[in-house]
Amino acid sequence: MPRGRLAPADSADTTLLELEQTAEQIHQLEEVELELAKQLGMSGEDIDSVAVLLKTKNKVLSNGDYSSTLGRPHKLHRLRLQYSRCQRSLPVELEVCPSLPDPPHHVDASRFWAILIGIDDYTYYPLHGCVSDVRSMERYLTEVLGIPSDRIQLLLGSKEHASPEDPMKPSRDHITGALLSIITNSQIAHGDVRDRRNLEKVN
Incomplete structure (x- = not known):
């Protein structure tokens, strides 16, 4: 195997590890997102993450101060994109199930x-x-x-x-x-x- 190249199994293990680490970071930042949503008057279990990000951005820009308040929603957005890309890179094994022969169909x-x-x-x-x-x-x-x-x-x-x-x-x-x-x-x-x-x- 050429040096520096990962075998398919090793590559999948690396991706799974990255997914696990990213998911942990996302979980931590989601708690911050939930708190921001409450401050913005948004409630409910299904919070619109994009709306939280945009409202936080507008609030910070209106004050003329780019702070960590805006940085954390941005980081959460990037991590979610990263998680989605990692999921798509995982190998998928397709198993073909043998189909039973259909009974003859008579057309009148x-x-x-x-x-x-x-x-x-x-x-x-x-x-x-x-x-x-x-x-x-x-x-x-x-x-x-x-x-x-x-x-x-x-x-x-x-x-x-x-x-x-x-x-x-x-x-x-x-x-x-x-x-x-x-x-x-x-x-x-x-x-x-x-x-x-x-x-x-x-x-």
Whole structure:
């Protein structure tokens, strides 16, 4: 091992010792902080340390005298930062727990209904990829999960669906109507899965 370099175990022991010493100093100064808080009219178990520091600083500066009264809260603040840094430097051992295999999950495709919304064609700051993402999701639902295509409603904001009369144009009225149809559709039975995917915000 190169001279001057600590082994990982030695380094961890050194850090733990530093944490212990720092914690002891913090505990002593916290008693001073509590007394200062009482002098400033602050009470309660959960004292705002930052507020104590700032109020003490303002009080000392207004008197034009930098004294140990302000030095101790500053030191406490530095020690807390030092303690936090030491904690982050400790090595962490991660143990991977073996997971049990999940039981096979059966998807009843006939119980699914979906509305997929993707908008690329904005007047300002047009996007790219939202419509293609919807198409990919549609293929996944139909080809992988086996959901009937007539159970999937698409609203696509692209140049091909720019006409206000196009039922696939994602206008506010069409989006509202599509969402309401999931509620009012008499073909949707109790327990069916309703899936609403919006791949971009609604203008």
